[in-house]
Amino acid sequence: MMNYTFVSATILLVLITDPVGNIPVFANALKHVPQARKPRVILREISIAFFLLLTFMFVGESFLQVMNLSELALQIGGGVILFLIALRMVFPPPAQAEAELLIEPLIVPLAVPSIAGPSALATVLLLVSQQPEKRLEWVAALCVTMLISAIVLVSAERIQRVIGTRVVTAIERLMGLVLVSVAIEMLLRGIRTFALQLTQASGA
Numbered sequence: 001m002m003n004y005t006f007v008s009a010t011i012l013l014v015l016i017t018d019p020v021g022n023i024p025v026f027a028n029a030l031k032h033v034p035q036a037r038k039p040r041v042i043l044r045e046i047s048i049a050f051f052l053l054l055t056f057m058f059v060g061e062s063f064l065q066v067m068n069l070s071e072l073a074l075q076i077g078g079g080v081i082l083f084l085i086a087l088r089m090v091f092p093p094p095a096q097a098e099a100e101l102l103i104e105p106l107i108v109p110l111a112v113p114s115i116a117g118p119s120a121l122a123t124v125l126l127l128v129s130q131q132p133e134k135r136l137e138w139v140a141a142l143c144v145t146m147l148i149s150a151i152v153l154v155s156a157e158r159i160q161r162v163i164g165t166r167v168v169t170a171i172e173r174l175m176g177l178v179l180v181s182v183a184i185e186m187l188l189r190g191i192r193t194f195a196l197q198l199t200q201a202s203g204a
Contacts, residue, residue, distance in 0.1 A: 006137045009127055013145040015179045016082065016119050017049075019152035021089060021172040023160065025114050026153050029105045041104060042153050048107055049115035050146045053124050057138060060125040071129045072193055078122040079186035085119045086183055089176025115149060 004012070030038050056063075064074065127138045152159065160168060 004127060004131065004134075006134075006141055009138055010141040010144050012123060012182060013120070013141055014148055015175050015182070016085065016123055017115050017145055017149055018089065018172065018175060019149040020168055020175065022114050022149075022153060023156040023168060026110060026156060027160075029110055033104050037104075039154050042110075043150060045105070045107070045110040046115060046146055046150050046153070048111035049120075050142065052112065052116045053120060053142055054139065056121050057124045057128050057135070057142065060128045061132065063125065064129060071126075072190055072197075074122070074126055074129060075186060076190035076194070078119075078126045079183050079190060081119045081122055082179060082183035082186065085117075086176045086179035089179065090173055 026042065030041060033041055063069075064071070124138065124142065127141075128135060131138075
């Protein structure tokens with residue numbers, strides 16, 4: 001089991017929600033939204049994502065029981081998801097033409113899946129299932145993560161003007177590399193735990 005702290009959980013959630021990588025997504029989705037209204041829309045979408053992740057954090061254990069899933073399966077599955085997400089951050093797929101949103105986006109595609117995507121949902125579920133006694137720390141880590149996302153995304157246009165698109169891309173690649181390491185560590189710990197359980201079962 002990976003023992004997370006408030007700081008490490010916050011860093012993990014920031015890496016997964018990837019506010020820097022979401023800058024071009026939000027910019028494209030909000031292209032037709034009046035400039036004065038953009039901050040309100042961004043804060044609304046982040047709030048929706050926050051409440052969705054918070055709800056999943058509190059009903060996660062019940063979800064595991066209903067689906068008859070073990071914490072080990074969740075850890076290995078979460079590691080796989082994180083690894084795939086990290087690979088997309090390091091090696092993004094070719095840009096595809098998407099239909100422009102001529103109306104103000106609501107929930108999709110900004111709150112879900114840009115912020116509260118499958119990887120983020122799996123991560124908060126994993127945190128609570130492995131260390132439920134630290135639930136308040138995970139809530140605080142999620143609050144800090146959403147605050148960072150709000151600051152980055154509301155300031156997105158200013159950030160792009162100051163540091164440039166290439167630097168934004170480089171930061172996202174670096175975040176992806178760190179997330180690859182986290183995903184591999186999660187997978188290795190899950191595999192080691194599974195092997196230990198098999199050894200104990202065969203020796204019993």
